[in-house]
Amino acid sequence: MSAQLLDGKFFASQIKEETRKKVEILKQQYDITPGLTVVIVGENPASQIYVANKHKTSLEMGVHSQVIRLPEQVSKEELLTVIDGLNQDPAVHGILVQLPLPEHIKPYESEILEAIQPAKDVDGFHPVNVGKLATGQEELVPCTPHGCIRLLELAGLPIKGKRAVVLGRSNIVGKPMFHLLLARHATVTVCHSCTQDLAAITREADILVAAIGKPKFVTSDMVKPGAVVIDVGINRVGDKKIVGDVDFDAVKEIASAITPVPGGVGVLTIAMLLYNTVKAAQIQHKVQV
Numbered sequence: 001m002s003a004q005l006l007d008g009k010f011f012a013s014q015i016k017e018e019t020r021k022k023v024e025i026l027k028q029q030y031d032i033t034p035g036l037t038v039v040i041v042g043e044n045p046a047s048q049i050y051v052a053n054k055h056k057t058s059l060e061m062g063v064h065s066q067v068i069r070l071p072e073q074v075s076k077e078e079l080l081t082v083i084d085g086l087n088q089d090p091a092v093h094g095i096l097v098q099l100p101l102p103e104h105i106k107p108y109e110s111e112i113l114e115a116i117q118p119a120k121d122v123d124g125f126h127p128v129n130v131g132k133l134a135t136g137q138e139e140l141v142p143c144t145p146h147g148c149i150r151l152l153e154l155a156g157l158p159i160k161g162k163r164a165v166v167l168g169r170s171n172i173v174g175k176p177m178f179h180l181l182l183a184r185h186a187t188v189t190v191c192h193s194c195t196q197d198l199a200a201i202t203r204e205a206d207i208l209v210a211a212i213g214k215p216k217f218v219t220s221d222m223v224k225p226g227a228v229v230i231d232v233g234i235n236r237v238g239d240k241k242i243v244g245d246v247d248f249d250a251v252k253e254i255a256s257a258i259t260p261v262p263g264g265v266g267v268l269t270i271a272m273l274l275y276n277t278v279k280a281a282q283i284q285h286k287v288q289v
């Protein structure tokens with residue numbers, strides 16, 4: 001058997017088209033132009049590319065976009081001052097601090113993310129938004145896991161009643177993925193570095209989400225025949241090559257559907273960021289389109 005390929009670009013273009021239409025309505029009916037500001041600290045090469053893509057996609061959607069570049073050595077206090085200014089600016093509906101932060105301010109990551117006003121937190125990382133997600137009030141939801149869910153929904157792959165296994169318990173992907181799947185009535189198990197007999201658990205999954213950051217970690221013997229496999233991993237191996245957390249060539253012969261890397265759920269991350277920016281504008285202006 002060879003699995004259905006879940007093409008991230010195809011689904012991202014559908015989501016972006018929906019968002020572009022909403023931006024048009026916000027402009028025409030309410031005179032609101034959604035605005036996104038991305039703050040990037042330092043010179044991380046991958047982050048530079050992601051931020052450039054966020055800026056480009058914002059402009060394509062008709063969203064006002066601003067990128068604030070801060071030097072590698074910026075202090076926590078200076079960064080918090082920038083965030084405070086953006087919180088006060090009514091033209092800025094969405095604020096995102098690109099991760100990872102440089103080593104010297106990494107220990108303050110929570111404090112920095114919590115400084116963003118919850119209504120402008122288009123990453124969905126603020127404890128207020130985390131709490132809303134955990135209590136079934138989805139508002140601003142982390143972009144990558146939300147993209148995984150939208151991909152399953154747009155592909156017509158059912159979640160309700162399914163056994164889902166999430167590999168990884170990060171705040172950015174694993175934990176929100178758990179809540180999103182649970183809210184859609186899956187029976188969800190989260191596995192991590194201390195999980196014993198991992199393969200026995202993953203083999204029970206109808207939906208397997210891999211988000212552990214280990215290249216080709218999920219092998220075909222860990223997958224139930226016919227499972228839907230979502231690969232969130234972006235691992236750089238060698239010079240330029242990117243591979244996922246799943247051994248794609250082997251697992252595609254076992255799964256019923258699978259996301260590739262590159263070209264899978266990563267591509268949906270930026271589409272969902274623009275979705276969140278438009279949602280943030282609606283929340284702040286108390287309108288719905």
Ligand SMILES: Nc1nc2c(c(=O)[nH]1)N[C@@H](CN(C=O)c1ccc(C(=O)N[C@@H](CCC(=O)O)C(=O)O)cc1)CN2
Pocket residue numbers: 046050096097098099100123143144234242261262263264265266267268269270
């Ligand atoms: N504040 C945030 N920082 C980071 C996030 C985030 O959601 N919020 N996620 C990642 C980086 N990221 C967006 O910021 C991101 C990752 C991957 C992709 C993507 O398009 N991936 C492609 C190609 C990968 C490549 O060539 O590098 C794919 O998977 O096919 C977009 C955005 C960490 N930081």
